[in-house]
Amino acid sequence: MSLIVKNITKKYGDKVVVEDLSFSIENPGVYALLGTNGAGKTTSLRIILGMLSKDGGDVLWKGKTLDTVNANVGYLAEERGLYPKYSLLDQLLYFAKLRNVPKKTAMSRIEYWSDRLSVNEYIFPPKVKGKTVKANKADQLSKGNQQKIQLMAALISDPELIILDEPLSGLDPVNTELFKGIIREEIAKDKFLIMSSHQMPVIEEFCSDITIMNRGKAVLQGNLNEIKKSYGRVNLFVKSDVEIASYIENFGIQITNKTPGEYQLKVLGEEQAMAFLTKLIQDKIPIVKFELREPSLHEIFIEKVGDTHDEK
Ligand SMILES: Nc1ncnc2c1ncn2[C@@H]1O[C@H](COP(=O)(O)OP(=O)(O)OP(=O)(O)O)[C@@H](O)[C@H]1O
Structure with a gap:
């Protein structure tokens, strides 16, 4: 196992916000931590990173307690975390120094990433009439551009383990694709990623293994494909040029949703679906x-936490 999270627990006063959370990651790729607002995802990620003390449990990276000495970890926080009044280049160099990246290496990575993320103009202010324009401060940047700088800070040490808390929130469609492309590249480089997101299609696109949390506890864990298989093929989508609502109901199948011309049905299994198809063909x-x-995953998530997610 590369990462083992074993029974981590966190309390604030009497309130248990993470309770006995365990999971492990064996192979490179993206592991997903899902849950409703307040479920305990950010708290868990910060405990894994060692940024937050815990009230119990262990986090092991390649057999040793995870810390900044034995693990090269990058973290993209959910909230903005840049110092508003310092120049972006100084901050990136500072983050690099904290993570023992030599200045020359840091500079070449900053140049690479600022090109890749199209933030050159903010990090390396252009010269106007021979004079360098005053460097941008973080609070002069849009939310999306701040997110890009934070992603650069997370990747500045070329980390082996990358923790991304809601990496795509607040990004426009173009920058969403840019970030997704970078995540794909990191996967291709055999990195280990943990990602929290409320965007279920993104999780389905990137993640093989998941934990769904509710009120601090894991309520569903495992391989996403296996989890889906265990539910069986029970969702049937049928579209016809004619009105078939009563035809479906006469067959004894439940209609769960209807959009123009398309019916979403819940069947008992493949056998019932095939019998229905045969009947449709026979009746032309x-x-x-x-x-x-x-x-x-969206439906599974709602089923698992839909009625119970209110914060304690
Ligand atoms: N410093 C703190 N003091 C007291 N309670 C806290 C503190 N930080 C977090 N909590 C509580 O811990 C719980 C878990 O919060 P956390 O931020 O980990 O949830 P989350 O799953 O990341 O939520 P979201 O999806 O909204 O970001 C919440 O009920 C929150 O109010």
């Missing part, structure tokens, strides 16, 4: 879509 009902699939 014009069908333009017939798709049977497992529940989405």
